[in-house]
Amino acid sequence: MNVIKRQNQSGIVSIMVTMIMMVVISLIVIGFAQVARHNQRETLDRQLSTQAFYAAETGVNDVVTAIKSKHLTLPLPVVPAYNTNCNTFITNNTPVSNQLDGTNVSYTCVLINDKPDSVVANVPLGKSIVVPLHMNNSNDGTLNISWPANSSAGSSVSNCPYGSNNIDAFTPSTIWNQSGHSCPFGLLRLDVYHDTGSSYTADNMANNSVAVYLVPAQHKSPSDKIFFSGPGSSVYVKNVQCTNSVCSGKISNLKKHAADYYLRMTSVYQNAGNVTITGASGTTFSGGAIVIDSTGRAQDQLRRIQVRIPLTDSNGLTVPANSLQSPTAICKRFDINGSGTSAVPDYNTLPQPLCK
Structure with a gap:
């Protein structure tokens, strides 16, 4: 009597299930790793962008310092051009280095326009x-x-x-x-x-x-x-x-x-x-203001800003709207009308006195 033995294939099923599980888990891990790297890169980019912005602000501050210290005099010369050449100020007039020591943070371009069109x-x-x-x-x-x-x-x-x-x-x-x-x-x-x-x-x-x-x-x-x-x-x-x-x-x-x-x-x-x-x-x-265009760099991140700096106190001077101002009524002995202004020596003699 011949007995046919059936092959036990349960091991193959287990192997296949395990392989599928490993592939799925690997994909999940890879996905999480990519998300983590992306978030890490975004955080780094934001940090570098902030550093680049501060570097651009430093470029503006260096221009202001150079003007106040008379290291840079106005009006600016036509040659070398300060409003078209990025390196003119950095090369000739920077009181300090344009790069933070030991880092890759610097301002790479500074344009100065002392005759803006607006x-x-x-x-x-x-x-x-x-x-x-x-x-x-x-x-x-x-x-x-x-x-x-x-x-x-x-x-x-x-x-x-x-x-x-x-x-x-x-x-x-x-x-x-x-x-x-x-x-x-x-x-x-x-x-x-x-x-x-x-x-x-x-x-x-x-x-x-x-x-x-x-x-x-x-x-x-x-x-x-x-x-x-x-x-x-x-x-x-x-x-x-x-x-x-x-x-x-x-x-x-x-x-x-x-x-x-x-x-x-x-x-x-x-x-x-x-x-x-x-x-x-x-x-x-x-004579009123200058326009400073500064670009900062931190590794591969660039930030560019443009600011207007007043050259005189009158730019920010708040002038009163009136020569005389009072929270209460003012008695005046002059009359302003469409034909001009007339003084009133004795306001009590008028039919409608200006002061009561």
């Missing part, structure tokens, strides 16, 4: 900011002024009161900022003073000063010229073109070449934010 100043609500403007290569004596909408207002330019070219364009703050229908832009006042460099008497300064009110609107101003003709006709109200994000205005008839101006900017109703001033094509501004 001027930027932050103008908060109710405060005056003075900006010096020395215009170079101006072809037509034009200034373009733009400022952004106040994001906190959260409204549309269509809510801005219609402005006409007269003083009556101004409305009460409660109307300008009424709930749900507020105008997102501030009304920008510009006091333009032409510094002739000669006499600084009251009459001379009055004859070389104008006040321009740029009123947010949805149409362009029909005229943008201003004239320095004395205090009797030195106030202009101009409508400017606005979208929901930015207002843009223009004033012209300024001196065209190498003219010195001081611009006092005041925002009414809303914060004006960063006000940007540019000229015609090719116009640059000097």
Whole structure:
């Protein structure tokens, strides 16, 4: 009698199951390892990026130190070029090494522009900011002024009161900022003073000063010229073109070449934010601020920053909006009207006394 013996294949099944388990576990381990390496690399990149940013800031600080110590004098020479060659400042004017000792952290490129094509100043609500403007290569004596909408207002330019070219364009703050229908832009006042460099008497300064009110609107101003003709006709109200994000205005008839101006900017109703001033094509501004472009490197990470550094105290000077300010009523013995100003010797003789 023949007995057929069956082969026991349970060992092969166990081997196959074990191999599959090993493959699955290996894939899981490899996946976790890749995630861990990725997180580690991200952490390292963030650390290196921060170091590169600090290195770029060091480049800016070294430029400021060089200017304050007179190691770098302004205006900058045309040759060697500081605004196009990354190595000019690093090679010729760095007071200290541009690389941190024992590390691969350094700033690799520094560009300095002492004649930028724009001027930027932050103008908060109710405060005056003075900006010096020395215009170079101006072809037509034009200034373009733009400022952004106040994001906190959260409204549309269509809510801005219609402005006409007269003083009556101004409305009460409660109307300008009424709930749900507020105008997102501030009304920008510009006091333009032409510094002739000669006499600084009251009459001379009055004859070389104008006040321009740029009123947010949805149409362009029909005229943008201003004239320095004395205090009797030195106030202009101009409508400017606005979208929901930015207002843009223009004033012209300024001196065209190498003219010195001081611009006092005041925002009414809303914060004006960063006000940007540019000229015609090719116009640059000097004496007010310099633009420093610095690139830092930490191993394979690069960070590039650009900052504007004021050269005079007037850039950050907050000028009072009034020569006299009081939290209570003030008794005055003069009358201001559309035809001018008149003194009142004896206010009690008037039908409507100014002081009670």
